[in-house]
Amino acid sequence: MAHSHGGGGCSCAAEREEDPERGVAYGLFRRIDLARLTCLNESREGSGRLVFRAWEEREDRTQFVESDDDEELLFNIPFTGNVKLKGIILMGDDDCSHPSEMRLYKNMNHMCFDDTIREADQVFSLNRDIHGELEYPTKIARFSNVYHLSIHISKNFGAEKTKIYYIGLRGEWTEAHRHEVTLCNYEIAPNPADHKIEQISPQMPFIS
Numbered sequence: 120m121a122h123s124h125g126g127g128g129c130s131c132a133a134e135r136e137e138d139p140e141r142g143v144a145y146g147l148f149r150r151i152d153l154a155r156l157t158c159l160n161e162s163r164e165g166s167g168r169l170v171f172r173a174w175e176e177r178e179d180r181t182q183f184v185e186s187d188d189d190e191e192l193l194f195n196i197p198f199t200g201n202v203k204l205k206g207i208i209l210m211g212d213d214d215c216s217h218p219s220e221m222r223l224y225k226n227m228n229h230m231c232f233d234d235t236i237r238e239a240d241q242v243f244s245l246n247r248d249i250h251g252e253l254e255y256p257t258k259i260a261r262f263s264n265v266y267h268l269s270i271h272i273s274k275n276f277g278a279e280k281t282k283i284y285y286i287g288l289r290g291e292w293t294e295a296h297r298h299e300v301t302l303c304n305y306e307i308a309p310n311p312a313d314h315k316i317e318q319i320s321p322q323m324p325f326i327s
Contacts, residue, residue: 177284207270210284
């Protein structure tokens with residue numbers, strides 16, 4: 120069902136100069152495990168993945184995701200390592216289909232809409248942004264060790280459906296700790312208790 124929210128349009132006339140450094144900063148899309156990324160309530164299967172792409176391609180209006188039954192969308196975004204998330208950009212149309220609220224949840228795998236009743240880690244009220252000029256800074260201390268990010272688009276500006284062209288993620292990526300190394304260390308240094316040595320008297324020599 121549609122929710123009506125008046126106002127919210129961004130009227131600032133910011134200079135749109137391309138900044139190569141900004142493009143590098145928004146490179147976290149390369150660290151997304153796209154094969155496991157899901158978007159709930161997308162009208163076209165797999166279209167939610169299309170909005171995570173290079174900064175230079177953000178104004179490609181042929182690639183977008185649109186909601187299906189109502190205005191909500193829920194992205195489940197697994198990363199290939201640990202991320203310190205610093206900022207988000209979200210682009211839509213200059214109309215009522217543009218999201219008006221974005222809710223972030225960290226490290227909640229396989230979220231569904233029923234889970235969105237939980238308190239979000241951060242909530243943003245959004246302005247219309249059709250060129251990727253507005254960045255929403257995260258609480259870095261709260262998003263410093265993220266391996267899975269869920270983005271809940273809970274409202275738009277009053278349309279029946281929501282449309283998004285681009286979501287940019289800015290931050291730092293580090294490789295995940297490899298637990299199998301720890302397991303190898305256990306194999307290299309076996310526990311004598313595993314071999315029931317305590318059942319053998321210390322004074323008795325081993326007989327080969």
